Amino acid sequence: MSLPVIYVENLTRRFGDFVAVDHINFEVNEGEVVGYLGPNGSGKTTTIRMLLGLLMPSEGEATVLGYDVVRQSEEVRARVGYMSQKFAIYDDLTTLENLTFYGGVYGITDKKRIIETLELVGLTGHEHTLTRDLSTGWRQRLSLGIALVHKPKLLFLDEPTSGVDPTARRAFWDLIYELAASGVTILVTTHYMDEAEYCERVGVMRDGKLLAMDTPTNLKKSIIxxxxxxxxxxxxxxxxxxxxxxxxxxxxxxxxxxxxxxxxxxxxxxxxxxxxxxxxxxxxxxxxxxxxxxxxxxxxx
Amino acid sequence: MTEYLVQASNLRKSFGNTHAVNDVSLQIPAGEIYGLVGSDGAGKTTTMRLLVGALLPDGGEVSVCGYNVLKQTEQARSTIGYLSQRFSMYEDLTVLENIRFFAEVRGLSSTEWLPRSLEILEFVGLEKFKDRRAGQLSGGMKQKLGLASALVTRPRLLLLDEPTTGVDPVTRQDFWQLVIKLVAASPSQSGQGEGGVSVIISTPYMDEASRCHRVGFMKNGQIIAEDTPSNLRKRLNGRVVELRGAPLDVLRQSARADADVEDVQAFGDRLHLRVADGKADTVLKRLKKEIVNAGGHVDELRSVPPGLEDVFIALSDHEYASTF
Missing domain, CATH: 3.30.70.100 (Alpha-Beta Plaits)
Structure with a gap:
């Protein structure tokens, strides 16, 4: 049995008297697609920041890909990808130029890897399109490509398909499932039920507590x-x-x-x-x- | 007699080579919540801006509450409340001061605006916060303030452009309860016919679409289907099958190999299959055997009520490959 990709035990973060994340426990295994739901201020982002080693836990511990998020945070960050809606894509650069630029940020200069990534997210043929001319769905694919260029083993997605219709959302998720099948683990934070339905397991956060984490089917059966x-x-x-x-x-x-x-x-x-x-x-x-x-x-x- | 608050025919608007709105016609009766449903760039916002007269159409006609939006723009606008995607408020003014500002801009007299504002603040549940600065409100409260500002002139037609983007489910639920109450409490729903309020709301989300009385699916500037959520779902009645089991690969391959399965969609821990009309029972029997023969096992295989998502995907299936 391989080690869980994410292992979280009693993870807690306080800001003064405010407990943003309150003794949460969960595990995510290789190749799983897990959703993380909660209202604003419920502790979702604080959790992710601790998992990325950007914020010190007040209590508890967490390992990501076997690395301790406190002592080995650089090892963690080198191996994870992060895709956010608020992520900046340069509008006046082409698809290829954007990907090359961000590849460089990660130290990827191999042209072959850049082309491979474009292919992976289905952007072949759009290399020379200015990104401002891309539809929302295509931009989301480019954001995904940027998060994938350094071949991460774990991918964090923040509302990856907001603002697209079901056909585009579906095409995006088919891509995510392919990645998962190839062994990439995926953690999705979202507000949207349309997105959460695509996850194999879903965790629900409120007031810093992880209230439940299970398959959508089991959650519906056990909670309702x-x-x-x-x-x-x-x-x-x-x-x-x-x-x-x-x-x-x-x-x-x-x-x-x-x-x-x-x-x-x-x-x-x-x-x-x-x-x-x-x-x-x-x-x-x-x-x-x-x-x-x-x-x-x-x-x- | 049905009173139509919006009558738009063959609206067109292009920006350069982009046909943002391409032959859209709408008839919205009083008392209806109508959902314009589609992705970013489908033409939802442009349609709304044509309805309020903020954009001139390249072609077509539009009237709101009986006023021609092009010729009687001011009268038409006085009947409309519009909450745009990026509505602005003055963060260093209080809640009440913000509403007063919107009320006065829209020409409400000093004797009118205060009682009306207080009534609306009570309706949206912000009365306790009327003296709080807008900048200090939570996201959900800001959104309610936006709604209150749009309602202060007592519009007959309320246009809400993706009002719940970035808002969590609890807040979204509260917001929807307000919108539905607003329409349900207006006269046309209580059987008097006249004076009812209508709402047009745009969203890319199917869970929101399902709360509307009627929805129009928008794609590439056109309304590709329009009906009540239940009638739209009926189009696929008996044709959606849910499959749970393991391993997922075997389930998927067996389902795809079945001649009567038109489409296989993965949803996290389960698959949704769209089967040919009248073939659900056949598929249910046959597929279980196939999966077991292929070395998999089935936890659940049953017909489920179709969702709007299934319908939208089925509608755009033929262009699926090229739509992303």
Whole structure:
């Protein structure tokens, strides 16, 4: 059994009285694609900064690719890639020029490796396009290429596919899965459920604590123990008020043209009767599927 | 009689050689939340800017609340609230001062703006923070202040351009509850027909699209499909199959080899298969055997309700290779 690529034990970081990361524990194995979710200020970035050896832990320990993040942080950084939405690509340079420039930053001067990387992210044929003329999806591929040029064994992705449609997102993820299959380990931080659904395991952070980490399927099964109902009724707002008061409802919210109700006890007829009694017209009530967003909201409240 | 707050026909706008909006028509009834869904560069923002009269179309007609946006621009604008992607606020003014500024710019008198501002601040849940400087608000609160500023003139049509970009799921959920309440509480939804509020919201995210009454999928400046989320999903009813098991390679290869599987999509710990119409049962039976024969095992293989993501991908499948 090989060592985990990321090993985190009781990792903690305080800023004064504020505990940004609070005794978290997790492991990520080679070739895994793991998502890291949490609201702003929940400790996601602080965790990543400690894993990159940019910030000292107050307590606990972590190893990345077998290197201690405190004592061997340079070894760590030489072997990881980082792709962020806020990353600067030079708009008035071509794809090839950008990649060559950033390759140089990592000490990669081998032209062959640059060409190979362009090929890997599917940018062959676009070498001489100015990056300002690239669509968002292509720019994201270039950012990925820049993060990959030094052949990292571990890749951190920060909202890698924000702002693209499902076809472009899918093409990007197919690339990520190929990398994972070749042994690269991937940790994705994101706010977006559309992205989290692509991860093999997902961790949820809140207030510095890692509340859960499991496969999307297991999270949905273990956190959302109730049934999901989609209630189409008029008027919607009054329907919300009525169901909010109903005992045994775990959560109810407005979802566009219907109400989304999560409850393990309430039956369809109970809702139907109660709404009708309150002069709310019920069009239909259907069973829904739990989503990662339901999981997130259940954990985060 | 349905009252349409937006009637746009054959809108076109090009920037150089780019057809940013290429023959877009929209009809938005009062009381509707309409989602313009697509990637960056699909034409969502340009469409919105044509609707508010911030850009002149190269062709086509647009009216908002019965006013021709090109000829009666001021009247049309007075009915619109617009929250742009990069809306600005004065960070060293308080919440209330910011709203006052927006209200006065839009011509609200001194007797009108205060009660209205307080009402809106209560609606968005910022009343306790009215004296706080905008620069000291959290991301979620800033966004609510943006919404409040857009609402202070009591617009009939609210345009929200990617309002939840970079916002976490909890804050996003709160924001959506406000938008849905705003529309649900307006008269047309309570059966009076007149005076309802409509919202057009743009987003690249399918989880947001699914909260709209109706969505238009945008691609390359065109609306490639338009319907309610449930009708869009119906197009693939019974055709999406979820497969979990191991090893993933075997699952994928077996699924791809099946003649009735049109598409295989990896989703983290599972695969989504799109199967030919009416073939789900056949595939469910056959595929399990195939996978076992190939040395894999199946934890779960079942029909699942299609998601909007499945639909979007199916719609653009023929151009899949060239779209990225």
């Amino acid at each position: 123990t109730g049934n999901v109902w989609e209630v189409f009724a008029h008027p919607l707002e009054q329907g919300l008020d009525v169901l909010q008061e109903l005992e045994g409802v775990d959560r109810v919210g407005l979802a566009g043209d219907h109400l989304r109700v999560i409850s393990s006890q309430i039956q369809q007829e109970t809702m139907q009767k109660l709404l009708s009694k309150n002069n709310i017209q019920v069009e239909r009530i259907e069973r829904g599927e739990p989503t990662l967003e339901d999981v997130f909201l259940a954990l985060a409240r």
